[in-house]
Amino acid sequence: MRIYINSILIVVLLLVCSNAIEAQRKTENIILITLDGVRIEEMFGGLDLAVIKAATKKGKVEGTALYKTYWAATAEERRAKVMPFFWNVLMKRHGSIAGDRSKGSTVQITNSHRFSYPGYSEILTGQAHDDQIKSNDKLRNPNPTVLEFLRRKLRVGPQKVAAFASWDVIDWIVESKPGTIASNAGYEKYVSPDERIADTNRLQFEARTPWDSVRSDAYTFRFAMSHLRTYKPRVIYIGLGETDDWAHDERYDRVLQTLQLTDNYLKQLWEFLQSSPQYKDRTTILITTDHGRGNTPADWSDHGSDVEGAQYIWLAAIGPDSRLRGEWRDSPTIYQNQIAATASSLLGFDYNEQNPNAGKPITKLY
Secondary structure, three states: OHHHHHHHHHHHHHHHHHHHHHHHOOOOEEEEEEEOOOOHHHHHHOOOHHHHHHHOOOOOHHHOHHHHHHOOOOHHHHHHHHOHHHHHHHHHHHEEEEOOHHHOOOEEOOOOOOOHHHHHHHHHHOOOOOOOOOOOOOOOOOOOOHHHHHHHHHOOOHHHEEEEEOEOOHHHHOOOOOOOOEEEEOOOOOOOOOHHHHHHHHHHHHOOOOOOOEOOHHHHHHHHHHHHHHHOOOEEEEEEOHHHHHHHOOOHHHHHHHHHHHHHHHHHHHHHHHHOOOOOOOEEEEEEOOOOOOOOOOOOOOOOOOOOOOOEEOEEEEOOOOOOOEEOOOOOOEEHHHHHHHHHHHOOOOHHHOOOOOOOOOHHHO
């Protein structure tokens, strides 16, 4: 009898402690950002010398503009040349990043396909669904996403949970039921009361990228920022896509340049959040990628089920509930399918309620 009573007391204490931890959470808003197909090599090491050596047809690599702009002696210096705000401010003062395998940290996808739709769906649903999602075709996601779950749990209107993306297929991935959240992706007009956005709407159709399905990240970012200012959403997903398309075109220079532009977007976003009473010290930012790429000069531009290295990704978290700073070291592997539950947990919700098969929250973050 005494053992039984003691067991009950332990369970009660665990529940009380768990509820106390939840009550102490400061996160009231979530911003999820994806940078399509960004390799761990560039994220943690900046310029990959082997890649530009293989691409340099004439003269010495040291004479190229890319080398002069981005080369430095150490990986830490090189990556900071590409993304100075991310590394020198966000990672040193406000957050942490997992996925540098040279430091004993691995982040891995669980789907077997290693390309975009399965990766985004895994991020947003917490499950691989290999048998259902096998292509990048514009097919409605058959599975409810964490964005739909959070809108329901927060009991807010569709503008309060939003998605903006450069790749047009994202419109089909973020919702299992169209109209559940505010979604804008690809070459799509953004309807807004913000008068400043009219020219941006027009220019996205006039200044097209080389790809029919992917608009410039500049427009996606500006639409998302307009939405943040106008509607002040509790949850927003921003999917930037140019890094993947430039990589497929084997434009390594444009990949690094796009990452540098993205770093400036993160700076603008951060400064806006810090100026807003709703968002300052109340917002967690999660930044990740849908898939990796090959890890050699021969396949750095490619990914897919047969490309070694494409299964490895990274995850950064910046927010008031995370005490971690800088790079994770010597940590157990974490997985792409844990992101949805992590975002939910940070807002105080149990994602297991929607998908018991999803990955569990990454408790090391808080």
